[in-house]
Amino acid sequence: MVNYLYIHVPFCIAKCHYCDFYSVPVENAGPDATGKYVRTLLKEMKLREGSAGNLKTVYLGGGTPTLLSGSQVADILSGAREIFALVPRAEISIEANPGTVSEAQLAAFRESGVNRISIGVQSLADHELCVLGRRHKVKDAFAAFRAARSAGFDNISLDLIYGIPGQSMDAWENTVSSALDLSPEHVSAYELTPEESTPLQVELAEGVYALPDELLVTEMYYAVIEKMKKYGYLHYEISNFAKPAYECAHNLNYWNRGEYLGIGAGAHSYFDGKRSGTLRDLARYVESIEGGTVPVDEEVNITEQDEFKEMIFLGLRKIEGIDLRLMPESGKLLTNKAVDDLIHHGLIEIKDQYLRLTAKGLVLSTEVMVRILNQP
Ligand code: SF4
Known part of the structure; x- marks a missing residue:
């Protein structure tokens, strides 16, 4: 039984300059686009009834899920409870963008019931936000954090980006320090x-623009590791840091190659040995669900060889690494010359x-993983 549910919300205020996640500007999506989409998600859940249950996590990602209203999110979660059921204390996350x-x-x-919020801060320098094409300002990020705390969120994650054109080490350290002054429970x-x-x-x-040189980007990575540890x-994962007991259970399931069900336009799923994705086309997605069919447009059977690859690419992302006792093909690694x-x-x-x-x-x-996999 699949215990992890991802819900994709494909609306943004506007497209950021570096992003290729599936989302459309909400303004161009037509009248009542979010309302119509939420009703469609509920229909898709009904169509998927039986594919998931006793959910340990629900993750509303995007896009910008905070373009949905409180009552729309409540409707989605009521649907998930009714159709799939949630375990007590399930982790329910939402991605949020400052300014929304x-x-x-x-x-x-x-x-x-949402109990975890991940805020897309990205940078705490206005000119860097501008290079990234983000629509918010630094002050909006602080305001979003304060609003989340005041609303009762005691599990807040902040997303940060380094290696931005023009970014100096000082600027990056300032972003990290200012983010840590807020004392979030989690940082990516x-x-x-x-x-x-x-x-x-x-x-x-x-x-x-030009990206900062590789050496500087490497130093930025080591600097954030050192600061977070301090x-x-x-x-706990290449790009993720948490206060003890605040690791993201939903994302850990991805890195552990656990099964999950993804619903919504452009969402991905992995269960029954198959990875699949729904159409990255809002209008056609809605039309297909209205007609009673989930529009799966890519489906791949995962072979044993794929499993091995995924274990390396996903498992090695975790700082604890891969438990060789749980890896059926661990012998392959132990006799691997590249290893x-x-x-x-x-x-x-x-x-x-x-x-x-x-x-x-x-x-x-990435180079390490590729070398392991290229060695017979
Ligand atoms: S807000 Fe997020 S999903 Fe939307 S365009 Fe920007 S980076 Fe992409």
Whole structure:
């Protein structure tokens, strides 16, 4: 039985310059677009009845789920409770963007059962937010945090980005310090990766902006690790830090290759040995659900070889690493020459039956994973 539910909300105020998540500007989505979408999500849940149950987590992601009203989120969660059932104390997260939230709305989310909020702060420097094409200002991020606390959220995560064009080490350290002054329970710190064909990628290609040099970006990563540790946060995944007991259960399930059901336009699922995604097209998604069919537009059977790959790509993201006792093909790793070489170069280690990246290996994680997988 699938115990993890993801709900995609594909609306944003406008597209940020580096992003290729599926979302459309809410203003262009037609009259009552969010209301219509929520009603469609409830229908999809009904169509998916039996595919998930006793939910341990529900994650409203996007897009910008905080473009939904308190009563719309309450309707979605009532539907999830009724159709799938939630375990007591289930983790219910919502992603929020500064500038799109009010205290009354956040209080309504709390009232409906949302108990974790992840705020897309990204940077605490206005000119960097401008380069990223974010619509909010630094003051909106602080206001969103204060509103979330006042609304009763005691599990708040902040998303930060480093490696922004023009960003200096001082500016990054200032963003991290100012974020930590708020004492959030969780912080995600991602390196900026401008996706293909996004405006920022075009601007980089045209030389309008340049990314900071690799060495500086590496130093930024080590700086945030050091700072978070100093403040008592547990570094539990390549890009994620939590106060003890505040790790994100929903995301841990992804890294553990657990099954999950994703609903909504452009949502992904993994269960019954298949990874699948629904149509990244709002109008066609709504039309298909109205007609009684979930519009699955990609479905891949996961072979044993894929499983092995995923274990490396997802499992090594966790700082604790991969529990070799739970890995049916662990023998493949122990006789892998690349693993020997990587251990020799201090990039990975095997300790207490766990294979994990070392501090040196963390920054080269993708290269390390690729080397392990390319070795027969
Ligand atoms: S980064 Fe977030 S807010 Fe910006 S366009 Fe992408 S999903 Fe929307």
